[in-house]
Amino acid sequence: MIHRGELTIATKGRGTYDITQEVAGIAGASNARFGLATVFIHHTSASLIICENADASVRRDLEAFAARLVPDGDRLFTHNAEGDDDMPAHIRTILTQTSIGIPITSGKLALGTWQGLYLWEHRTSPHRRQVSVTVIGE
Amino acid sequence: MIHRGELTIATKGRGTYDITQEVAGIAGASNARFGLATVFIHHTSASLIICENADASVRRDLEAFAARLVPDGDRLFTHNAEGDDDMPAHIRTILTQTSIGIPITSGKLALGTWQGLYLWEHRTSPHRRQVSVTVIGE
Amino acid sequence: MIHRGELTIATKGRGTYDITQEVAGIAGASNARFGLATVFIHHTSASLIICENADASVRRDLEAFAARLVPDGDRLFTHNAEGDDDMPAHIRTILTQTSIGIPITSGKLALGTWQGLYLWEHRTSPHRRQVSVTVIGE
Numbered sequence: 431m432i433h434r435g436e437l438t439i440a441t442k443g444r445g446t447y448d449i450t451q452e453v454a455g456i457a458g459a460s461n462a463r464f465g466l467a468t469v470f471i472h473h474t475s476a477s478l479i480i481c482e483n484a485d486a487s488v489r490r491d492l493e494a495f496a497a498r499l500v501p502d503g504d505r506l507f508t509h510n511a512e513g514d515d516d517m518p519a520h521i522r523t524i525l526t527q528t529s530i531g532i533p534i535t536s537g538k539l540a541l542g543t544w545q546g547l548y549l550w551e552h553r554t555s556p557h558r559r560q561v562s563v564t565v566i567g568e
Numbered sequence: 569m570i571h572r573g574e575l576t577i578a579t580k581g582r583g584t585y586d587i588t589q590e591v592a593g594i595a596g597a598s599n600a601r602f603g604l605a606t607v608f609i610h611h612t613s614a615s616l617i618i619c620e621n622a623d624a625s626v627r628r629d630l631e632a633f634a635a636r637l638v639p640d641g642d643r644l645f646t647h648n649a650e651g652d653d654d655m656p657a658h659i660r661t662i663l664t665q666t667s668i669g670i671p672i673t674s675g676k677l678a679l680g681t682w683q684g685l686y687l688w689e690h691r692t693s694p695h696r697r698q699v700s701v702t703v704i705g706e
Numbered sequence: 707m708i709h710r711g712e713l714t715i716a717t718k719g720r721g722t723y724d725i726t727q728e729v730a731g732i733a734g735a736s737n738a739r740f741g742l743a744t745v746f747i748h749h750t751s752a753s754l755i756i757c758e759n760a761d762a763s764v765r766r767d768l769e770a771f772a773a774r775l776v777p778d779g780d781r782l783f784t785h786n787a788e789g790d791d792d793m794p795a796h797i798r799t800i801l802t803q804t805s806i807g808i809p810i811t812s813g814k815l816a817l818g819t820w821q822g823l824y825l826w827e828h829r830t831s832p833h834r835r836q837v838s839v840t841v842i843g844e
Contacts, residue, residue, distance in 0.1 A: 432603055470678075499637075506633060507633075509629050520619065523618075524664060528618045531669055560680065564604045
């Protein structure tokens, strides 16, 4: 059995957005007891990560690290038509994930205790982001 | 239904090579209307990325960033039997993707408007690279 | 056909642990001749990589690179309740993989000649790590 669900996430600009419950809802709606949910984001300036979900300081430090690793406005970058965050958004996407496959057990996402699934918006301005979830199960 | 397709990509050395059409061709040949195409590269010194496909400056800047992040000939590296680009190629592979799962809708890869799938050759010399596509669909 | 296998890996602290044979064993036990094995690690401070498996110097250099890129005890990090390696472990996980999809051909993992699958423990102290393998095949 294959099931597809689609999500639209309205971001407020750069930052991490917890989409675990939305994706779990699609897995539940598939009625699969057992299988795999493959999450995919249809963009090149926002990405997916699985990150510790208990302490928000993890995601603040992650943001600070990304800003230092790939600085906005770095003079190395020539692709800046949409602003100082344009090329960093593409690189941050490439260094993280566009698709993640998550197991389903007993009809639920089999995430670890501290695992949350996040959409990471890399642009500084708000965007509408499309995410799809393909469930292959039985 | 499960379908497999294989690609051999002859690279001219370091750089990004658009393989979107080749992978789309395998998805089409599977006759799956709906499902998932998982692309896999069978190497440790070349990788897969989904990257903005409209402006080539994105991939030039990406290459410049990778060269700064993981410098060829860095004295940190002891594994250099095949040259200054040997260990950087392994690290660049590990920081990007060896497999990516892409949804299929209406018989086509459901990529976003600006998403292209690229093989990223990290060695400076030409190589023949094996890529496989596993389609699970209905 | 969908098959699931579970692994528990006891690590001795930071480092790379070859789990290729364990995952190949699950793929074999599934009796799938052809399909996809999706490996998933249920943690946010340990990750999965596919890495060159012939020369151990590759993994030593990789470890040295990661230590330089994401330094333990970096003053940028505020999330250090569990020690200097706490936040670096989360970032190293996010920069690598939580899930990898590997093709199965003729009942075996279709890895390239030099590809090994490794669990990368990012914490300095020993941990027990859960890994699951979802085989979708025929």
